[in-house]
Amino acid sequence: MPVFHSVPDRYDFPAAEAEVCRFWKESRIFEKSLDLRAGRPAFVFYEGPPTANGRPHPGHVLTRVIKDLFPRYRTMRGFRVDRKAGWDTHGLPVEIEVEKSLGISGKEEIETYGVEKFCKHCIESVFVYTREWEELTERIGFWVDLSDAYVTFHQSYVESVWWSLKRLFDLDLLYQDRKVVWWWAQGGTTLSAAEVGLGYREVDDPSVYVRFRDADDSRLSYLAWTTTPWTLPSNVALAVSPREPYVEVTVPAADGGEERLVMAAALVDKVLGAKKEKSAIRPTAVSEPFAGEALAGRRYRQLLPWKQPEGGRVFEIITGDFVLVDPTLETASG
Numbered sequence: 110m111p112v113f114h115s116v117p118d119r120y121d122f123p124a125a126e127a128e129v130c131r132f133w134k135e136s137r138i139f140e141k142s143l144d145l146r147a148g149r150p151a152f153v154f155y156e157g158p159p160t161a162n163g164r165p166h167p168g169h170v171l172t173r174v175i176k177d178l179f180p181r182y183r184t185m186r187g188f189r190v191d192r193k194a195g196w197d198t199h200g201l202p203v204e205i206e207v208e209k210s211l212g213i214s215g216k217e218e219i220e221t222y223g224v225e226k227f228c229k230h231c232i233e234s235v236f237v238y239t240r241e242w243e244e245l246t247e248r249i250g251f252w253v254d255l256s257d258a259y260v261t262f263h264q265s266y267v268e269s270v271w272w273s274l275k276r277l278f279d280l281d282l283l284y285q286d287r288k289v290v291w292w293w294a295q296g297g298t299t300l301s302a303a304e305v306g307l308g309y310r311e312v313d314d315p316s317v318y319v320r321f322r323d324a325d326d327s328r329l330s331y332l333a334w335t336t337t338p339w340t341l342p343s344n345v346a347l348a349v350s351p352r353e354p355y356v357e358v359t360v361p362a363a364d365g366g367e368e369r370l371v372m373a374a375a376l377v378d379k380v381l382g383a384k385k386e387k388s389a390i391r392p393t394a395v396s397e398p399f400a401g402e403a404l405a406g407r408r409y410r411q412l413l414p415w416k417q418p419e420g421g422r423v424f425e426i427i428t429g430d431f432v433l434v435d436p437t438l439e440t441a442s443g
Contacts (some may be wrong), residue, residue, distance in 0.1 A: 126248060130247055130248060134247075139252045142184065142252070143189060143190075143191065146184065146187070146188065146189035146190070147189065148189075149187055149188055149189045150187070150188055150189070151188065151189050151190070151191070152180070152183040152184075152188035152189070152190045153191075154179065154180045154183075154190050154191070154192050154193065155193050155195060155259065156176065156192070156193065156194050156195050156253055157176070157195075158194070158195030158196050158197040158258075158259070158261065159196070159197060159242060160196075160197045160198070160200065160202055160203060160235060161196050161197075161198075161235055161236055161237065161238050161239045161242050162202070162203055162206055162234045162235045162236075162237050162238065163202065163206075163238065164238050164241055165238070165241060165242055165245045169245065170245070170249055173245075173246065173249060173251045174249060174251065176251070177249075177250070177251045177252065177253075180192050180252070180253075181252075191254065192252060192253040192254055193253070193254055193257065193258070193259060194246075194253045194254055194255045194257075194258035194259075195258050195259045195260070195261070196235065196236070196239070196258055196259075196260050196261065197235075197261050198231070198232065198235040198260055198261045198262040199231075199261055199262060200301075200304070201293070201296065201298070201300065201304045202304065203231050203234060203235055204219075204227075204231060204296075206234055207227065207230045207231050207234050210230070210234070211227075211230065214295070215295050215296065216295070216296055216297050232262060235262075243255055291304075291305050314336040315336065315338060316334060316335065316336045316338070317334070317335060317338045317341075318332060318333070318334050318380070319332070319333050319334075319335065319338075319341065319412070320332060320370070321333060321347060321409040321410070321412070322409060322410045323407065323408070323409055323410070324407070324408035324409055324410055325408070328362070328366070328367070328368045328369060329357075329368070329369045329371070330368065330369070330370055330371070330409075331347055331370075331371045331372075331404075331409055332370045332371065332372040332380070333347060334380075341412055341413075342412065342413045344411070344412060347409065349373075349401040349404055350401045351400060351401045351402035352400055352401065352402070353373060353374075353375075353400070353401050354373070354374040354375070354398035354399065354400065354401075355371055355372065355373055355374060355398065355399055355400070355401050355403075355404070356371070356372065356373075356374045356377065356395050356396050356397070356398050356399070357369045357370070357371055357395075357396040358370045358371075358372060358377060358381065358392045358394070358395050358396075359392060359393050359394040359395070359396075360381070360390045360391065360392050360393065361390070361391065361393065367393065371404070374398045377392065377395060
């Protein structure tokens, strides 16, 4: 009699997976694992619910396998863990998907279409891919009670959330504060990090080159580049590296004369070189390089007038890799 059974040359893993799933279901293995812990202390587990209006993907496998570790571990420690599944039926991903299907966009068009009708479509849409989610859950061995899942739009769930908040309030554990959040102007609501990620796409950042005029020499400017031009009205400093080389580049001025631009020596060709075909500025002379720390003591005019702060130094060299140039002036001009 052979010691080992023969092993096939090609093992059919999908077939083996299906056979294990069939065995678990027909033999009610999950249910029996709960019965074995009857009368034992309970470990409460409510699944952080997925939104079933989108198909599951490999990333969901990772998160569900990790979640499955906790109830299994607690079961092995002797607890009874009634693993309750759930479905997330709210959030912008649901609303945006329904807007696309209806050919509408934005809060005003939703109100014109009818909020009640729109909500009904949202409720229907969240269960589109329920079967795919249940199949994935079974195939990866995530033991959770799908037959009695909680649903976030059900009144019982909504009231339980308000009850929890009321308890936190009574225990003086709620507080009011301010927080910086993403804002969706079209929908008029805040966005979570996950919702921002849903709309991710590569775009060209708006960027500008800015001349900061020297406070004492109208023919001298400090050239800067930024991808956040909306911060320029409140600009209070320019940053340069104290040890990197900078130069003064002489270029034609709009009035027919010449002006000088202070910029990093390494960027002259990139910004003003021959490859910049659309650039109207062509350097006529370039000074000898000098270290950025030589800029200490200079001032530049604000881009927009603002009230001068009281006290403080005009220029300050910060310990480290930067020199901060403070543009506070006795008389500010645009």
